[in-house]
């Protein structure tokens with residue numbers, strides 16, 4: 001900043017070099033910020049899984065007032081564990097983004113519940129939008145990334161959809177597994 005101000009007017013070459021450095025650092029800062037917030041979602045840290053989902057849905061309701069978003073939360077265990085919470089939250093975010101981008105839905109249902117007998121946490125996202133032929137899906141990174149996250153935790157990821165029949169995705173993760181090495185830092 002000092003170089004930029006001192007060189008303004010008097011030394012155009014130095015000034016433009018200083019401007020380039022500033023722009024580059026701003027860009028790098030933006031990229032790093034984006035990466036960290038993707039790895040560790042801030043809302044999740046601050047609000048927990050349920051609070052973060054409520055927060056996201058509130059945002060979508062404001063942006064799309066014509067779409068009804070409902071959230072149903074069952075009885076959950078007190079400690080879901082960080083990697084499971086991050087994975088479930090990312091699946092919900094990515095799934096909601098897909099709904100908004102591709103579904104043209106009127107009603108979107110998000111459900112999170114826990115089955116104590118099997119110790120499985122289950123998230124589902126359902127919309128009544130235009131659906132898609134399963135075989136015709138051009139895999140982007142979204143569905144692939146969701147599946148990878150859930151399967152890496154020993155869970156199951158399924159989608160069900162047909163043209164004009166909406167889209168449903170289910171992610172189930174067992175909670176009785178110890179956190180693996182490297183997942184906690």
Ligand SMILES: Nc1ncnc2c1ncn2[C@@H]1O[C@H](COP(=O)(O)OP(=O)(O)OP(=O)(O)O)[C@@H](O)[C@H]1O
Pocket residue numbers: 098099101102103127129130131132137138139140141142143144166167
């Ligand atoms: N809720 C939905 N309703 C209808 N079609 C959907 C829905 N979710 C996904 N799809 C279809 O599945 C395809 C793959 O989704 P995916 O998230 O993998 O990729 P994408 O959204 O196209 O791109 P990106 O890599 O940016 O996520 C989409 O292009 C879309 O055709």
Ligand SMILES: [Mg+2]
Pocket residue numbers: 094097098140141142143
């Ligand atoms: Mg997507």
